[in-house]
């Protein structure tokens with residue numbers, strides 16, 4: 001860990017310790033550009049340099065995030081970081097996701113707005129939106145299993161507390177930024193319980209913000225509308241995977257990943273980083289666009305209340321772009337400035353009269369801690385169990401075997417599905433079956449099967465086939481708390 005005390009810091013000001021992670025690929029170049037500008041602007045920051053990502057995986061740290069880095073962030077609670085890679089064959093978890101989850105930075109804020117001097121097919125449309133992506137749940141929890149050699153599973157976990165806080169954060173951000181619209185983008189039409197939870201929580205909370213127009217949009221249409229009429233959006237709140245994709249798409253509308261900053265905000269800590277990755281083909285070539293990283297540093301300055309400095313750095317960056325100074329992603333190779341030259345121009349512009357002109361939507365940090373909603377507790381009843389089994393032969397042989405397994409227990413086999421489609425009793429459907437089946441057992445005559453009953457059933461199933469997963473079936477207030485298979489009545 002190297003502590004770097006910038007000369008420019010005035011001794012009379014409060015200084016903010018920041019964990020600085022250069023990262024992989026182009027990371028050190030863009031982080032260095034941001035740091036040079038912050039130091040030249042006299043930002044009252046004390047950087048603690050820390051490591052994470054590829055070099056740590058290669059050094060044998062399985063998570064890619066060493067204890068010293070975790071210690072540093074625990075102290076500073078503020079991170080400026082470059083992109084991190086997970087090299088193939090080392091570590092199975094992304095060090096980025098690990099950092100976001102370890103510090104519970106649940107709100108990933110990705111502003112997207114038209115920039116001067118960056119012509120795109122959308123120039124002049126007034127794009128100015130923010131994607132608020134849930135950052136620690138969904139498929140990115142990375143809970144994966146090989147259930148059979150042919151079947152991989154990833155659990156999509158969406159929680160009510162997670163939905164409440166990301167929705168409230170999105171509305172609070174809209175309110176703080178004076179935005180009048182929040183759209184919730186989900187795939188609730190297909191995934192009614194997971195994606196649907198975000199939609200229903202959004203609809204419950206929206207009336208608390210009557211001055212903000214709240215709407216729900218199916219995520220695929222959101223992608224379509226973003227390309228067709230991006231200026232219609234203010235804040236878009238969405239689940240983790242949706243947000244990852246939508247925000248990269250949105251960055252493409254205003255010049256690409258070189259211009260997309262982000263903040264990962266939690267109750268206790270915040271991590272600021274460019275949206276882009278390590279772009280390995282450009283590493284060490286001094287050609288990469290550092291704007292995304294610089295604007296991430298601007299977000300960090302605002303987060304710690306350094307509004308004047310934020311406006312100065314942002315203004316100098318926008319002025320530099322408006323003057324036509326750009327890197328190769330905008331100018332092409334012939335007229336491009338190098339990363340270093342572009343950074344130097346921004347530093348020269350820090351004192352310019354025009355600096356500060358571009359600052360927009362300044363506000364105090366958005367509250368990230370919210371009380372839970374008080375909700376009636378549903379009346380729950382156990383009604384059955386789904387047992388997932390491996391089977392390589394015809395389902396017409398599996399069905400009678402599972403019926404026999406259930407005989408003498410409180411369960412009856414209701415149906416068997418393959419990849420979510422009912423295949424037993426046969427429906428006439430033309431499903432290509434793989435070797436993982438879900439056997440749905442329901443309590444006979446309305447009996448509520450106990451935990452011991454499930455264990456007995458599992459033992460009987462296991463004596464006949466290999467089971468790898470069981471899920472208890474419940475009703476909430478008499479309604480099924482599980483979905484039907486396609487073709488199941």
Ligand code: NAP
Nearest residue numbers: 082083084085086096257258275276277278279288289329
């Ligand atoms: P990427 O590094 O973001 O690069 C994709 C493309 O985006 C580049 O080839 C380049 O496009 C453009 N690009 C990215 N950054 C740019 C910049 N600053 N200026 C101009 N253009 C830029 O995505 P990837 O190739 O899919 O991922 C590479 C590695 O980064 C992977 O290991 C991935 O896991 C990791 N990653 C890390 C993070 C993170 O740390 N937060 C995020 C995403 C990916 P052209 O080829 O058109 O020039």
